[in-house]
Amino acid sequence: MRIEDVYIWDINAKWLGITPFQLMENAGAGVARVIEDRFGKGLKVAVFCGTGNNGGDGFVAARHLSFENDVTVFLVGDEAKIRSEEAKLNWNILKNLEFVKVEILKDSSQIRSLDLSNFDVIVDALLGAGTKGEPREPIRSAIEKINEYSGKAKIVSIDLPSGYPSEVRVKCDFAVTFQWDKEEFRDFERVIVKIGYPRELYHLVGPAHVKFAFRRKGEHKGQNGKLLVIGGSENYYGAPYLAAKAASYLVDLVFLLTPETVARKITDPNLIVREAKGRNLSPEHLNMALELAERVDAIVLGPGIGTSEETKEFVKEFLRRCDKPIVIDADALKVVAEDLSLVKGKKAVLTPHAGEFYRLFGVRPEGSLEEKAKLVMEKARESDVVVLLKGPYDIISDGRGWYYNRTGNRGMTTGGTGDVLAGVVGAFLALGNEPLRAAQAGAFLVGYAGDLVKEEKGEAFTALDVVNKIVEALRRCE
Numbered sequence: 311m312r313i314e315d316v317y318i319w320d321i322n323a324k325w326l327g328i329t330p331f332q333l334m335e336n337a338g339a340g341v342a343r344v345i346e347d348r349f350g351k352g353l354k355v356a357v358f359c360g361t362g363n364n365g366g367d368g369f370v371a372a373r374h375l376s377f378e379n380d381v382t383v384f385l386v387g388d389e390a391k392i393r394s395e396e397a398k399l400n401w402n403i404l405k406n407l408e409f410v411k412v413e414i415l416k417d418s419s420q421i422r423s424l425d426l427s428n429f430d431v432i433v434d435a436l437l438g439a440g441t442k443g444e445p446r447e448p449i450r451s452a453i454e455k456i457n458e459y460s461g462k463a464k465i466v467s468i469d470l471p472s473g474y475p476s477e478v479r480v481k482c483d484f485a486v487t488f489q490w491d492k493e494e495f496r497d498f499e500r501v502i503v504k505i506g507y508p509r510e511l512y513h514l515v516g517p518a519h520v521k522f523a524f525r526r527k528g529e530h531k532g533q534n535g536k537l538l539v540i541g542g543s544e545n546y547y548g549a550p551y552l553a554a555k556a557a558s559y560l561v562d563l564v565f566l567l568t569p570e571t572v573a574r575k576i577t578d579p580n581l582i583v584r585e586a587k588g589r590n591l592s593p594e595h596l597n598m599a600l601e602l603a604e605r606v607d608a609i610v611l612g613p614g615i616g617t618s619e620e621t622k623e624f625v626k627e628f629l630r631r632c633d634k635p636i637v638i639d640a641d642a643l644k645v646v647a648e649d650l651s652l653v654k655g656k657k658a659v660l661t662p663h664a665g666e667f668y669r670l671f672g673v674r675p676e677g678s679l680e681e682k683a684k685l686v687m688e689k690a691r692e693s694d695v696v697v698l699l700k701g702p703y704d705i706i707s708d709g710r711g712w713y714y715n716r717t718g719n720r721g722m723t724t725g726g727t728g729d730v731l732a733g734v735v736g737a738f739l740a741l742g743n744e745p746l747r748a749a750q751a752g753a754f755l756v757g758y759a760g761d762l763v764k765e766e767k768g769e770a771f772t773a774l775d776v777v778n779k780i781v782e783a784l785r786r787c788e
């Protein structure tokens with residue numbers, strides 16, 4: 311698990327109804343318990359708190375420790391800067407306690423003159439997962455002050471030694487970190503306390519996956535994602551349009567390569583339509599497709615593409631010669647089913663429904679969520695791509711872990727929502743996300759948009775209704 315996961319778990323925990331207040335209470339209580347387990351009671355404890363939630367954990371730990379120890383809290387910084395509701399609540403509780411001494415240290419001179427020699431334990435709750443860069447004053451002086459007592463007092467850091475990973479960091483005896491170890495943590499001892507997360511969070515896709523996937527990096531047009539949608543045929547023109555339209559809300563440019571019969575029906579100014587002569591895509595359009603692919607960040611291949619022989623030839627050759635991140639959906643999956651080596655090791659997301667999954671892998675996804683998930687994970691690992699199995703719960707795997715998405719409703723069985731999903735996953739790929747994150751974010755966002763439609767219209771709606779709710783759903787994930 312990485313530090314970013316801390317924020318993903320917090321946000322998705324909130325989605326499950328677990329509040330940051332509960333998490334902070336459990337974190338601070340866990341720190342207090344470890345300190346008393348290790349060092350006994352009747353201790354003289356100094357708790358150095360910053361103004362973020364690391365400090366908030368310190369406020370809680372101070373309150374728990376004050377029951378049988380002599381506690382002094384040093385707030386380092388301006389109390390007006392205490393930002394989160396949960397930290398503010400715990401600060402206000404602490405300030406009103408007679409049996410906890412509270413001192414506010416606003417600048418470094420106050421810190422430099424501190425004498426901590428009569429404290430048995432010093433708790434470092436200055437900086438945690440929200441640290442950016444080298445420690446700045448007055449936090450820096452507090453770190454240096456605490457380090458003067460390394461080897462004299464017991465020094466316990468909350469979550470991680472403040473200042474880490476920079477050289478200016480607290481020399482702690484150990485850090486109490488939460489729920490699981492983090493792969494970025496090196497060269498300091500950790501004690502892990504659980505703070506009440508259910509196992510669900512290992513697997514649940516939530517709004518945090520969208521929040522972290524929708525990163526608009528560039529300032530200039532075209533820097534925030536360029537996508538190419540390849541699809542449409544003599545029988546289908548809606549599908550490629552839905553995929554392209556959905557994506558156009560998330561990225562800067564969307565190109566749509568489609569047969570002329572389809573192109574003529576699409577007049578949406580947000581889409582850059584490129585006509586392929588004839589009624590279906592065929593090998594004669596390969597160069598045009600490859601040249602367009604060179605200009606974009608990601609590709610969606612398949613919506614409405616049909617199953618004519620010349621189109622299957624086109625799909626095969628295109629997959630052989632294009633290495634851009636790609637979503638493969640609908641009838642293009644039929645071509646992949648004939649030869650999985652076409653996608654092996656690509657930055658690809660396959661988006662089959664149950665029938666297409668059977669066609670691809672020769673086995674029906676049946677049984678419990680966990681049984682289906684293990685099957686999806688096995689097939690994703692074998693084919694070395696991300697598989698997003700669509701269903702009442704979408705199941706997603708990159709072959710290493712498995713995730714499931716609960717947003718969406720029965721109204722989503724209406725035609726075209728699969729095209730919308732393919733377009734949105736493609737857009738998240740074009741924004742620079744890894745295939746797994748793109749699939750997680752796409753599944754959640756499209757289902758959530760469908761839920762917003764249902765709130766308004768009940769379960770009778772069209773895929774275009776879902777497209778029109780994507781921006782609203784995205785805003786709620788931010």
Ligand SMILES: NC(=O)C1=CN([C@@H]2O[C@H](COP(=O)(O)OP(=O)(O)OC[C@H]3O[C@@H](n4cnc5c(N)ncnc54)[C@H](O)[C@@H]3O)[C@@H](O)[C@H]2O)[C@H](O)CC1
Nearest residue numbers: 333362363364437438439440441442443444445446469488
């Ligand atoms: N799920 C969990 O594991 C939980 C973790 N909790 C605790 O929350 C912190 C992360 O809190 P956050 O508010 O995001 O950030 P920090 O408190 O670490 O720091 C932000 C604070 O510090 C200032 N700041 C940032 N960088 C610097 C710097 N280089 N120098 C000086 N000051 C800096 C910034 O302006 C903010 O004011 C996590 O570590 C856990 O301890 C939850 O409480 C429980 C769930």
Ligand SMILES: [K+]
Nearest residue numbers: 437468470472
């Ligand atoms: K800390």
